[in-house]
Amino acid sequence: MTFDVLLPAGGTLKPDDAKAFGTPYKSLAKVGGQTVLESTLDAVTGLGNVRRVVLAGEAEVLAHPDASRATDKLPGGNSGPQTILNGLEALTAHDAADFVLIVTTDLPFIKTQHLADFLKRCGNQELSVPVIKSVDFAARFPGTTNTYMRLADGLWTAGCAYRVQSEAFRRALPHIEQAFAQRKSPIGLAKLLGPMFALKFVLGQLTVPQVLGKVESIIGCTGAAVYGCAPELAYDLDDREDYEYALKFS
Secondary structure (H helix, E strand, C coil): CCEEEEEEECCECCHHHHHHHCCCEHHHCEECCEEHHHHHHHHHHCCCCEEEEEEEECHHHHCCHHHHHCCEEEECCCCHHHHHHHHHHHHHCCCCCCEEEEECCCCCCCCHHHHHHHHHHCCCCCEEEEEEEHHHHHHHCCCCCCCCEEECCEEEEECCEEEEEHHHHHHHHHHHHHHHHCCCCHHHHHHHCCHHHHHHHHCCCCCHHHHHHHHHHHHCCCEEEECCCCHHHCCCCCCHHHHHHHHHHC
């Protein structure tokens, strides 16, 4: 099965972090001798069944030599979801594939095999999201910090690669915008889903399937939590500490 790829590259850094990164853009930070943008393009093009690669981001990112490998380049939006929507619209103009693989460009350790394994585990749902156990993430990247969601069935973090059905994403966009604003606050995310849900979250009474079921009922599309995925899908560059660790780990 062939599919399209969308690479959102709108992530900018705070001034202090930008000094440490050597660039204000996460995608242009260098880890292991290459930009994260380049290593991400290596990972997605290595899948072999990619039809189009759309890169959406800031002008400086789009003008970088590494960006030349993208099929299409376009400006990002005012938020992460809006940037993704812009990319989906660009793909639709070229008769987009039913499913699109979205990979953020701040994952310094992502490889083709990690994405191939994730796609292999996906079913037929309209939205598939990798979920990684805290113990697996900590084993792969010891000594790092991450934002985990504490549920009845364990501590989890979500990966930053998604397989989506384009039309389903359009329907869900208003709700995804709200969730994106709270993405670093597990309690904030729970509150979006209602007071009783928030209470059960605080009490640690929810499981991953229960959370997913509630999300499905609100955004109106089928979703799947994809288990057993590589921790590399969840190691993103948020700040200076993440970058310094990545430099030592690479």
